[in-house]
Amino acid sequence: MTKAVHRKALAGFGLAAIVATAVLVTVPSQAAGPRDQLREKFDKALKGKTVAWSPVWMGVLESEWTRVMKDRFDDYGIKLVTRDANMKSDIQLQTVSDYINEKPDVLVVQNPNVTLLAKELKRAMDAGIYVVQVNMASNTLSDAYVGVDAKDLGTKIAREVINQCGGGKGSGEIAILEGEATAAYSLDMKNGAMEVFKTDPSIKVVSSQPTSWDANKAGDITTTVLQQHPKLCGILSVWGPQTAGAAQAIKAANMGDKVKVFVASDGQPADCDLLEQGAFSANLSYRADVQGQTIADAVIALLQSGDKPGSKNVAYYTTPAWVKSKDDRMYCFSIPKGAK
Amino acid sequence: MTGISGARGPKLTQTTAVLAMCAVLIVVFSIFLKGFLTLGNLFALARNISILGILALGMAVVVIGRGLDLSQVASFAASTAIAIILMNSGYATPVALLIGFVMAIAIGILNGFLISVIEMPPLLTTLASSLAVLGIVRTTAVQHYVVYLSKGHDEFLRLGGNIWGGVPISILIFAATALVVHLFLSRTVIGRFVYAHGDNPDAARQTGLPTRPLTMIEYALCAAIGYVGGVVMVAQTALMHLQVAESTIIFDVIMVVVLGGVSLVGGRGNVMSVIAGTLLIGVLLNGMTIMDMDVQTQNIVKGIVLLIAILLDSRLHPRDEETSKQGD
Numbered sequence: 001m002t003k004a005v006h007r008k009a010l011a012g013f014g015l016a017a018i019v020a021t022a023v024l025v026t027v028p029s030q031a032a033g034p035r036d037q038l039r040e041k042f043d044k045a046l047k048g049k050t051v052a053w054s055p056v057w058m059g060v061l062e063s064e065w066t067r068v069m070k071d072r073f074d075d076y077g078i079k080l081v082t083r084d085a086n087m088k089s090d091i092q093l094q095t096v097s098d099y100i101n102e103k104p105d106v107l108v109v110q111n112p113n114v115t116l117l118a119k120e121l122k123r124a125m126d127a128g129i130y131v132v133q134v135n136m137a138s139n140t141l142s143d144a145y146v147g148v149d150a151k152d153l154g155t156k157i158a159r160e161v162i163n164q165c166g167g168g169k170g171s172g173e174i175a176i177l178e179g180e181a182t183a184a185y186s187l188d189m190k191n192g193a194m195e196v197f198k199t200d201p202s203i204k205v206v207s208s209q210p211t212s213w214d215a216n217k218a219g220d221i222t223t224t225v226l227q228q229h230p231k232l233c234g235i236l237s238v239w240g241p242q243t244a245g246a247a248q249a250i251k252a253a254n255m256g257d258k259v260k261v262f263v264a265s266d267g268q269p270a271d272c273d274l275l276e277q278g279a280f281s282a283n284l285s286y287r288a289d290v291q292g293q294t295i296a297d298a299v300i301a302l303l304q305s306g307d308k309p310g311s312k313n314v315a316y317y318t319t320p321a322w323v324k325s326k327d328d329r330m331y332c333f334s335i336p337k338g339a340k
Numbered sequence: 341m342t343g344i345s346g347a348r349g350p351k352l353t354q355t356t357a358v359l360a361m362c363a364v365l366i367v368v369f370s371i372f373l374k375g376f377l378t379l380g381n382l383f384a385l386a387r388n389i390s391i392l393g394i395l396a397l398g399m400a401v402v403v404i405g406r407g408l409d410l411s412q413v414a415s416f417a418a419s420t421a422i423a424i425i426l427m428n429s430g431y432a433t434p435v436a437l438l439i440g441f442v443m444a445i446a447i448g449i450l451n452g453f454l455i456s457v458i459e460m461p462p463l464l465t466t467l468a469s470s471l472a473v474l475g476i477v478r479t480t481a482v483q484h485y486v487v488y489l490s491k492g493h494d495e496f497l498r499l500g501g502n503i504w505g506g507v508p509i510s511i512l513i514f515a516a517t518a519l520v521v522h523l524f525l526s527r528t529v530i531g532r533f534v535y536a537h538g539d540n541p542d543a544a545r546q547t548g549l550p551t552r553p554l555t556m557i558e559y560a561l562c563a564a565i566g567y568v569g570g571v572v573m574v575a576q577t578a579l580m581h582l583q584v585a586e587s588t589i590i591f592d593v594i595m596v597v598v599l600g601g602v603s604l605v606g607g608r609g610n611v612m613s614v615i616a617g618t619l620l621i622g623v624l625l626n627g628m629t630i631m632d633m634d635v636q637t638q639n640i641v642k643g644i645v646l647l648i649a650i651l652l653d654s655r656l657h658p659r660d661e662e663t664s665k666q667g668d
Contacts, residue, residue: 057583060484087586181635210635214587215577220388224629227380241486245577252387252501252508252576270488270579277491 045304047077052104054095055134056112058084061266061288064333065134068292069108069299076300089116096120106130106299111138114184125310130302134295136185141313144298148286148318150185153264154192156320157284161193161234161262164281166202170233170260175225176208177218177237177246186210186238189264193236206232215245222249232259240265240274240283247279264320272332275323283323289333291318354601354652355609358616362623369627376630380506387508389622391569391576394514395589396596396614397521398565403597404525405558406538406606407462411451412593414470414585415563416570418477419444421487421580423571428490441567447473448563452556474585485582489574500575510572517568522611524561534558539607595642596621599649603657620645 051073055062066082073080081104085092089112096117099107107124111117111133118140121131125142135147166172176193179186190208197203207225211218218237226232226249235250237243243263250259260281265271267287274280294316301314321331370377395412402409423440427433447469454465478485489497502508525531536544537554545551574580600617602609624645628638 057485060486063484087583207629207632209629209632212587213581214584215579215581216391216573216584219576220625221629223384223387224381224626227378227384228375228630241579241581244488244579248497248500248577270486273488273491 042304043077046300048079049077049106049303050079050081050104051106051108051299052081052099052102053108054083054085054092054099055110056085056092057087060268060270062110064268064288064335065292065295067335068289069296072293072296073299078299078303087112093117093120096124100124100127100129103127104129106132106302108132108134108295108299109138110134111136111184113182114139122310128309130299130309132295132298132302135291137315143302143307143309143312143314145313145315146291146295146298146318147316148320150188151192152317153284153320154189154194155196157189157236157262157264157282158193158196160282160284160322161236162196162200162203164260165233166200168202171231172200172202173204173206173229173232173234175206175222175229175232175235177221177235177242178208178210179213179238179242181210189238211242211245213239213242215242215248217245218242219245219249222246223253226250226253226255226259234260234262234281237261237263239263240268240271243280244270244274247274251279267332269332269334272323272329276326276329281324284320285323285328285331286318286320287331287333294318354599354603354649354656355613355616357652358600358613358620358649362616362620365620365623365627369623369630373627373630376627381626381630383502383506383508383511385622385626386511387502387576388626389618390508390510390514391573392589392592392596392621393614393618394517394569394572395566395593396600396618397514397517397611398562398569399593399597400602400609400611400614401521401525401534401565402462402558402562403594403602403604404538404607404609405534405555406541407455407555407558408594408604409448409451409466409559409562410463410590411447411466411470411473412562412566413587413590414474415444415447416566416573417580417582417585418473419447419567420570420574421477421482421582424487424489424574424580425481427493427496433493433496437571440571441564444563444567444570445560448560449556451563452559455559456552456555470585474582478582482582486579487582488579493578497575497578499572500577510576513568513572517565518611518615521565525610530554530557535607537606541606592621595646595649598653599645601653601656603653605653605657608657617649 053066053069070080083095085095092112093116096109097120100120100123107129109117109121109131115138118138121138121140121142124131131142132144132146133142137145161174164170165174176190178190197205206229209221211221222235235246237246240263243261247261250256250261256278261279262282263280264284267285271280271283271285275283298316322328323331375381399409399412419440422443423436426436426439451466451469454460455462499509525534533549533554536549537551541551596617597614598604599620600609600613602613624641628641
């Protein structure tokens with residue numbers, strides 16, 4: 001009896017030990033398995049892949065996108081190739097054609113207008129390359145679009161202009177500083193703004209001139225417009241650096257108290273500086289560093305998707321935020337010290 | 341050598357023709373454009389043309405010496421960007437501006453050296469040097485295309501403002517530069533040499549003029565005067581956008597110079613020609629901005645005016661083997 005009890009007890013212990021060992025061995029491996037597999041799958045999808053990036057030029061905004069993308073891609077073992085087209089359409093077209101021949105896994109492009117790269121982007125997707133477009137969509141839809149909705153930006157900024165200059169709060173006289181006459185980004189923004197302005201009879205657009213993104217030209221136009229329209233209430237402008245020239249012209253004319261400057265810009269640090277100095281009245285800002293993260297996310301999602309390039313079109317629209325005082329500084333990005 | 345009078349042969353000089361065109365435009369605009377003939381608008385006009393005028397004065401010196409400097413804008417953009425960076429990093433404003441000035445002059449001397457000693461063609465030399473200068477500055481010193489002047493330079497920024505109830509300081513700088521260039525060209529020996537050099541370079545060399553140092557002086561002056569324009573531009577906008585070097589401003593400068601009667605043949609024209617050309621372009625641009633004319637129409641008008649200027653230049657200064665022009 002005692003022996004039997006003893007044997008049973010031993011068997012019980014043995015069973016318990018086996019179960020315990022099994023639990024010890026299997027439970028952790030069951031928990032780690034999927035996680036490890038996830039990382040393995042992630043690494044397999046991403047490591048050694050190449051992303052080819054073609055910006056219109058390497059301005060402050062584009063440098064920040066590039067910095068963030070490179071930072072993330074380096075971490076995942078993705079290679080980033082960058083070629084600056086320096087605002088030259090022919091060079092950018094050539095760059096994108098070369099990229100397609102080099103067969104990267106993903107092509108990221110910033111379109112200068114809606115047509116220039118349209119055919120090449122289609123060719124890229126046909127060749128099995130994922131295409132991500134940044135801040136301005138071309139006539140060819142691609143796997144992903146990351147960026148602002150320029151027309152929506154124009155609508156929002158126009159509503160703010162009406163708030164401060166329309167309906168008896170100001171003279172209602174507005175001047176628009178466009179960017180390039182042919183750039184869809186500034187055209188879309190202007191069209192969005194004009195649609196809103198048309199709904200309010202108290203608003204009168206007295207001038208709408210392209211500045212070629214040039215601060216000096218913006219200053220010249222502003223000087224002339226201020227003379228012709230001394231009751232001017234506001235200037236709506238589509239980019240920070242050109243608007244800085246207009247703001248200086250207003251300052252030189254001693255009209256800083258009368259004329260409000262509304263700008264939509266890419267969140268470069270100088271935009272917030274100028275707002276804090278009182279040169280800008282309101283800045284509808286989007287952060288380039290956040291956009292850079294989103295571009296990287298779009299690339300990472302595509303590489304893991306298993307979809308055929310060109311089979312889906314996903315948009316990641318940027319949400320802009322108002323910078324109206326020092327407290328809104330976080331809506332301008334800051335370039336980390338030591339960043340290249 | 342009839343450069344100082346600006347005329348050879350016909351009584352009607354290009355300068356007087358352009359001034360007449362300008363007068364007609366002013367009358368037409370005054371009648372049809374509300375607000376054109378007001379003191380305020382004239383000051384605005386003056387502010388807007390002063391930078392172009394200053395740049396054109398520099399270019400005129402080179403063109404009179406039968407050269408052409410396509411690197412002038414790149415040179416002032418690069419040197420003022422360096423000056424801004426130095427000012428931002430704590431250098432005293434005059435020191436920073438002086439370093440930029442020396443850099444501009446160095447670029448001018450280098451252009452002159454390549455053209456006169458190595459005997460490279462001016463058109464291609466200055467086209468290449470503009471790319472090189474911009475590239476070097478961009479890769480070494482200027483991280484981004486836009487260089488902002490940091491806070492606390494109000495004294496300097498006053499240069500871009502107005503005095504005496506609205507007179508833009510920039511027009512005073514233009515006037516002062518015009519006076520200095522006029523005195524240089526008409527009253528100094530080197531100034532007379534520049535005309536001789538442009539009128540007939542071979543004859544100038546054979547009669548013993550130091551044409552090589554002279555070429556270097558011409559290009560150095562062009563760059564130095566261009567730098568003055570660049571400084572005014574910074575004072576007016578509190579930033580330097582390096583992309584200005586790739587804009588069409590250099591063609592506007594050449595247009596102003598040729599328009600007023602500083603012939604690409606060399607040896608002809610004077611400061612008055614530059615003022616006339618600047619004035620005509622200024623009045624046109626001002627009128628078109630008041631009319632809120634779209635950019636395509638503005639370009640058509642500018643193009644037609646330039647074609648008329650070249651036509652006048654060809655009629656008044658016909659080409660022959662001795663007077664082959666820059667760009668021919």
